[in-house]
Amino acid sequence: MDPSGCVIVRALGIEQTVDDARANVARAIELAGGPRKVPLLVDITQTAPLLSEVRHYYVGGALTDNFTALALLVERSPMGRMMGNVFFRMIEAANGVREDVAPSQVFEDEELAIAWLASRRR
Numbered sequence: 001m002d003p004s005g006c007v008i009v010r011a012l013g014i015e016q017t018v019d020d021a022r023a024n025v026a027r028a029i030e031l032a033g034g035p036r037k038v039p040l041l042v043d044i045t046q047t048a049p050l051l052s053e054v055r056h057y058y059v060g061g062a063l064t065d066n067f068t069a070l071a072l073l074v075e076r077s078p079m080g081r082m083m084g085n086v087f088f089r090m091i092e093a094a095n096g097v098r099e100d101v102a103p104s105q106v107f108e109d110e111e112l113a114i115a116w117l118a119s120r121r122r
Helices: 018-032 052-062 078-095 110-118
Strands: 007-010 040-043 070-073 104-107
Touching: 007 018, 018 052, 040 110, 070 110, 078 104, 104 110
Parallel strands: 007 040, 040 070, 070 104
Antiparallel strands: none
């Protein structure tokens, strides 16, 4: 939990299973005080590629349905920005365009991401 009131998750360079993904989301929700209580920053700057089934779990609403906003921190490169945008397009494709889905944005700067998230606290 960040002093700004956001939950920060840092995905390190290890291969995840679906069980790992479920545990990660459950712990983030626990830190948030329950679903849809606070915003979430997911730092994927050091992550290993996700297996297809893990990616499908995350984009199937596990993140956007449980937090007030979602910021994805990517590495400072065109590839990092592209991967972040692809992730959000996958979320939209899996869930459709819904008004109740948490606002989400890709960032290359953690301070900017946290400031954006803090402005979306409920």
